Amino acid sequence: MLVPMLNDDMVVPSEVIEILNYIVKTGEDITPARNFMLRGITGYGKSTIVNMIGAVSNTPVVRVTCHPTMETSDFLTKFVPCVSDGTMACKNLPSFEDIAYDPETAYTMITGKEKPGITPQECLEVYAKSYAASQSSGPSFKLVESDYVKGLSRGWIIEVQEPSVILNSGVLAGLNEYDHVNSVIPMPDGTYRRRDKDAVVIYTDNVTYEGCRQLNQSVIRRNFMAFDLYNMSKKDIISRVVYNTKFNDMKTLNVMYATWKKIQDYCQENAITDGSVSIVELENWALAMRVSGDLYETCKRTVISKATAFIEEQQDIISSVWDVMGNE
Numbered sequence: 001m002l003v004p005m006l007n008d009d010m011v012v013p014s015e016v017i018e019i020l021n022y023i024v025k026t027g028e029d030i031t032p033a034r035n036f037m038l039r040g041i042t043g044y045g046k047s048t049i050v051n052m053i054g055a056v057s058n059t060p061v062v063r064v065t066c067h068p069t070m071e072t073s074d075f076l077t078k079f080v081p082c083v084s085d086g087t088m089a090c091k092n093l094p095s096f097e098d099i100a101y102d103p104e105t106a107y108t109m110i111t112g113k114e115k116p117g118i119t120p121q122e123c124l125e126v127y128a129k130s131y132a133a134s135q136s137s138g139p140s141f142k143l144v145e146s147d148y149v150k151g152l153s154r155g156w157i158i159e160v161q162e163p164s165v166i167l168n169s170g171v172l173a174g175l176n177e178y179d180h181v182n183s184v185i186p187m188p189d190g191t192y193r194r195r196d197k198d199a200v201v202i203y204t205d206n207v208t209y210e211g212c213r214q215l216n217q218s219v220i221r222r223n224f225m226a227f228d229l230y231n232m233s234k235k236d237i238i239s240r241v242v243y244n245t246k247f248n249d250m251k252t253l254n255v256m257y258a259t260w261k262k263i264q265d266y267c268q269e270n271a272i273t274d275g276s277v278s279i280v281e282l283e284n285w286a287l288a289m290r291v292s293g294d295l296y297e298t299c300k301r302t303v304i305s306k307a308t309a310f311i312e313e314q315q316d317i318i319s320s321v322w323d324v325m326g327n328e
């Protein structure tokens with residue numbers, strides 16, 4: 001279920017082929033290429049590249065989405081709610097048969113302590129008290145291995161999204177130990193996991209987002225390759241828009257592209273940074289046009305309004321970009 005499913009007619013970006021080429025051809029090396037970084041503007045398609053790598057190689061893909069207060073331990077474990085049906089599912093509890101035939105072991109399973117000579121009746125009373133406590137203590141949680149560890153130990157592809165939003169730059173440096181093939185990952189419960197030789201970690205970072213910080217140099221160093229994805233040709237952008245939206249009026253699309261680009265440039269020149277004018281907004285505009293057909297209203301809703309939340313700046317964009325483009 002974790003292997004991405006993509007349409008057969010999707011265009012495969014060159015980055016996908018390049019990364020897969022390094023993964024395959026260094027597989028028998030002492031230090032194979034297994035860590036990569038994709039950084040650039042939002043909407044470029046970095047996660048789509050990761051999905052394609054997984055689809056082409058028939059490999060499961062899991063994701064870790066970073067947040068400002070993240071700690072190194074968050075990459076290793078996570079808390080999940082216990083699904084209880086009245087049987088205290090979170091604990092490895094004994095059955096009534098276990099209590100009857102081996103009350104000493106059953107008692108240890110319930111309490112974690114030993115009590116030689118305990119009778120089945122006494123053990124049953126302890127079981128009942130433990131059950132009652134579990135029902136009255138509210139929601140309970142258990143600690144399980146994270147998707148990051150699952151991916152590393154099973155030879156999957158792990159996408160680490162937005163690592164530069166983490167406030168503490170040393171958090172990712174704490175993962176240095178696990179970036180090598182066959183490295184051992186200690187778990188909080190005393191068990192260990194080993195990184196599989198085929199596991200691949202791909203960092204995807206939208207460095208233009210608000211709150212992004214510089215990554216620790218050790219994080220950059222341990223990546224085999226870093227791809228800077230900031231620019232896409234007009235031809236590639238329009239092809240992608242047509243494929244994703246099925247809006248194929250090329251004359252109108254060229255006008256829309258020129259307008260979208262002007263709005264993007266205007267926002268950059270005037271330091272309007274509270275919104276988004278990415279390729280996604282152009283796709284949304286094309287999709288809205290396919291449904292509505294109103295060029296101005298759809299642009300206003302999908303591009304201009306998302307470029308900034310300030311009405312005055314929206315009006316400036318309309319007068320400086322839209323009105324000028326309309327006269328042209």
